[in-house]
Amino acid sequence: MLNNYRDFETPYFILDKVKLDNNIYGLTSSLDKFWPNYTIGYSFKTNTLPWLLKYLQKHQFYAEVVSANEYNLARAIGYPQNQIIYNGPVKNQKTFNDALLNETIVNMDSQVEIEWLLQLLETTTRNFNVGLRVHFAIEDACPDEIGYEEDGTRFGFSVETGELYRVIDRLLTTGRINIAGLHLHSTSKTRSIKVYRELAKMACRIKEHTHITFEYIDIGGGFFGGVPGKPAFDEYLTAIKQELQKAYNVTETKLILEPGSAIIGSPVSFVSSVIDAKDTLKSRIVTIDGSRMNIDPIMRKKMYSFDVWTEEAVKKIIPKQIICGFTCMDLDRLMVLKDHAALAVGDRIVFNRVGSYTMSLNPLFINLFPVVYIKENNDIYAGREAMKISDYLQIGSLVD
Ligand SMILES: Cc1ncc(COP(=O)(O)O)c(C=O)c1O
Known part of the structure; x- marks a missing residue:
């Protein structure tokens, strides 16, 4: 690939x-x-x-x-x-x-x-x-x-x-x-x-x-x-x-x-996309398709090493953006960005060095396990495919 x-x-x-x-x-x-x-x-x-x-x-x-x-x-x-x-x-x-x-x-x-x-x-x-x-x-x-x-x-x-x-x-x-x-x-x-x-x-x-x-x-x-x-x-x-x-x-x-x-810990990154950005009375809420559950399941981190991949050359600086995860829990907030370039729908946020105590603690909450790619120089392949509903139905023994 x-x-x-x-x-x-x-x-x-x-x-x-x-x-x-x-x-x-x-x-x-x-x-x-x-x-x-x-x-x-x-x-x-x-x-x-x-x-x-x-x-x-x-x-x-x-x-x-x-x-x-x-x-x-x-x-x-x-x-x-x-x-x-x-x-x-x-x-x-x-x-x-x-x-x-x-x-x-x-x-x-x-x-x-x-x-x-x-x-x-x-x-x-x-x-x-x-x-x-x-x-x-x-x-x-x-x-x-x-x-x-x-x-x-x-x-x-x-x-x-x-x-x-x-x-x-x-x-x-x-x-x-x-x-x-x-x-x-x-x-x-x-x-x-x-x-x-x-x-x-x-x-x-x-x-x-x-x-x-x-x-x-x-x-x-x-x-x-x-x-x-x-x-x-x-x-x-x-x-x-x-x-x-x-x-x-x-x-x-x-x-x-x-x-x-x-x-x-250090070789793994998690890549997510911005799926919504909206202004409220107190701040700008930016929702991504990843969750805190994916990269900080015991909810201790306040900040991450991260990069943003964006198509836009010039971005407005926004005083406060709250980065929120896909779950329906209001506490699924990953970090607060202060005086940072505005994030727009489609931008990727890449969280670095998230390989330890993340995948092994991910719950099957709302979404199933995401795909894990292995990057070997220019070659990329799935080390684990994204979990499907059919996989989920295979867990344990099904009772009719
Ligand atoms: C007995 C034992 N060995 C090794 C480890 C691995 O620790 P770490 O992932 O921080 O290197 C742990 C983690 O708590 C542990 O309990």
Whole structure:
């Protein structure tokens, strides 16, 4: 298909493969430089576009999954069990057992999973490798970066209460469980380098306390990737290495990373068209055929990186334009443009760097999922067609 995508029917997502490749190459070359013993698990939840999941598998990424559904999706895409990292507190027992029996990297996150593991030991004579998700008050070490200062974060076994060490003792006393690794992901508002220093420091502290030479340290995801002015992979990995090497060495211990946004955030844009512009008493309302649901489904953003494609050479400046989405909710307002050139019906608004936590959180509200194009130099093809009513009717089982 020719590169006339500016005229394509809207709305659509478009994934720039060159940018995606740059993120993949940027991350792998940093790891080669700083900690060459590594595994990258792509965080499925960040964007589960099947085209992407297949593409990343071809680039030796593992699947990082956090539910039975995601685990089964990884299997259906073609990830073997030993190339899956299974995290989070909402696994189910069936997939938990299947994962452990087939060499998946399983990071346990709850007491229920400890009970499942003990039950599994009774059904077989085999030994098992497991990882443990670590909980500590990282919000105190990185004030204003994490949130939840009052109540703390949710995931893992607490270091400060001693729960982590009690779990380790309990598993080791079975004589059949190897604590293979630690999982230390932390989501942060800042994605700052300091967060990773604190995670790596904690990994060192746990080694000093337990004297276990862990086979892997899974430092999680949450990095920036391909965003101008934000930390680069080399900077994150310099800090992680500086801290980790105080207690670990690269030959003995593998570094696992679980990026989502850093891979798929920056390569994706969303293209929408202005379908109406009208003046009211208080402002100009500009309605587009995309929605906040497409690019900010958890409704936190106030502004976007965007471009306007327009045919008009000279435009009047308008003091205030409210850009509204296609849904019938009055709160579906994407942004307020102040002293900006007037937007007219047919103009395209292109929202940049919207690949993470967008497609995977899109609801089927009023409109169905839009098409996702893949842009590969001058070639453009659909990585996922727009969802049709016939697709919708296939969801679940139809009851007459
Ligand atoms: C356990 C885990 N790993 C990786 C990620 C990916 O984070 P991001 O998309 O910010 O890189 C998340 C996201 O919250 C997560 O919970």
